[in-house]
């Protein structure tokens with residue numbers, strides 16, 4: 001299977017002149033379909049920078065990034081926005097659901113953005129909500145959900161547009177251990193049932209049992225142990 | 226629309242509150258506009274209702290009818306240029322009258338006109354008067370409030386002349402006082418009395434201005450041809466009626482301020498909300514929502530709020546207009562209403578623009594690496 005995410009010789013340097021800080025140094029990564037990769041690193045090691053670059057939110061100083069075989073290089077901001085919408089699913093530290101949308105509408109919104117047909121969208125939303133055990137909660141607002149449920153809605157939302165890859169930025173940071181592990185397990189299940197890839201950035205080593213590969217971000221490069 | 230409407234549904238109280246404010250402001254705008262229009266009409270309806278678009282006036286009169294003085298030669302030239310039926314001499318004179326049988330004095334304005342000509346009063350009640358017969362007048366129906374009836378005798382305090390009221394016209398005010406139409410024969414007598422007092426020679430009695438029903442080019446040509454005469458539009462003439470500009474000016478100022486207030490209130494409200502939602506917008510952008518969609522979402526909310534509150538305030542204005550006493554001058558035509566409403570919505574959208582600018586500046590990158598709620 002071809003790589004869902006391919007990062008070649010990616011370097012990111014902040015600042016200019018004397019005060020430069022190189023956060024990513026010729027970083028290499030290839031994530032295949034069906035693979036769930038965890039990226040570990042202490043605070044300040046560059047995890048957010050790495051994820052932003054992989055997620056087409058940040059242009060690296062040099063190097064090439066491909067999502068599902070499509071290179072990000074030379075794309076206009078509008079094209080990158082469209083690519084994020086259709087090819088990448090995002091999960092954030094806190095669920096970041098829209099407070100004024102019901103659970104089901106959270107999913108329908110992103111489908112609508114991607115111009116997915118109404119019938120198809122509600123079918124897929126129903127399937128995802130059922131798989132994640134949220135079907136009974138579909139008419140609730142985020143304020144009525146627990147933290148774990150909110151993050152599960154975020155998982156469903158991230159998978160809604162059938163992205164090639166899910167990028168999760170410390171998705172367990174606001175959860176307790178059990179809820180966090182459950183969320184990670186569900187991400188893993190979705191990765192395997194969708195046949196797509198996921199990269200999760202975390203600093204919590206207790207969250208790794210469901211991951212296929214664990215990498216450490218050290219001195220700007222990813223290393224396995 | 227998807228986000229805009231659902232957000233308003235979820236935060237009903239918040240958006241209802243701002244809607245009530247918008248409703249009150251737009252109601253005030255419409256109300257003061259109607260009042261300004263009504264006052265304007267009550268002030269100069271006699272001029273407004275004249276079927277003339279232009280006036281020839283002495284060029285040093287500063288557009289004020291009573292300061293101008295034109296003679297028979299000017300009138301003859303005007304008649305020749307635009308046709309006898311499309312030019313009419315007008316004499317204007319302030320006066321105070323007493324009504325026989327009533328105890329009060331009343332301020333009026335004399336309009337001396339050709340009773341067969343362009344400016345002949347349009348009777349609402351009673352009979353008209355001829356150009357020859359002296360001692361008869363047609364008066365504005367508002368004089369009925371001062372006890373004037375058909376057949377009453379009114380007496381001018383200055384000249385001592387008196388007239389029998391033979392007819393009434395509606396909506397004929399000049400500088401907020403009712404107009405008394407007299408024919409040119411009586412005007413001659415009234416003015417000659419004054420002139421003989423000055424130099425003793427009965428002269429060809431002058432009048433003040435010439436009303437023209439013509440094109441602007443014709444009016445301008447005519448003015449150029451005549452010595453010390455300029456042509457002005459009806460609008461300019463109205464603006465120079467004593468007191469008119471001051472009265473309308475202060476009302477227009479209020480209206481302008483109300484527009485500014487509504488724009489500022491909306492702008493601040495949406496700006497605060499937008500700032501509160503900065504991280505939300507960042508997340509939406511990261512997930513691939515186009516900036517144009519978010520900007521449109523903000524404008525959409527403003528549009529919905531301003532249109533609904535405007536519709537409600539139109540209803541309110543309409544209802545209040547029904548219940549308003551006749552003595553209160555209030556006038557709001559469909560065209561004025563449409564213009565005011567359109568302007569209100571435009572100003573609201575303008576106020577929302579700073580929020581839109583703010584939204585476009587939010588960076589999707591902020592979504593990653595952020596803890597918080």
Ligand SMILES: Nc1ncnc2c1ncn2[C@@H]1O[C@H](COP(=O)(O)OP(=O)(O)O)[C@@H](O)[C@H]1O
Nearest residue numbers: 014015023042043044045046047048049050594
């Ligand atoms: N926009 C920026 N400008 C300058 N330095 C930055 C910027 N963003 C991050 N950094 C620096 O890059 C390093 C890595 O940051 P980050 O990617 O947020 O790490 P992590 O997510 O692992 O905590 C930190 O030292 C941080 O101060």
Ligand SMILES: [Mg+2]
Nearest residue numbers: 044047048594
């Ligand atoms: Mg971070």
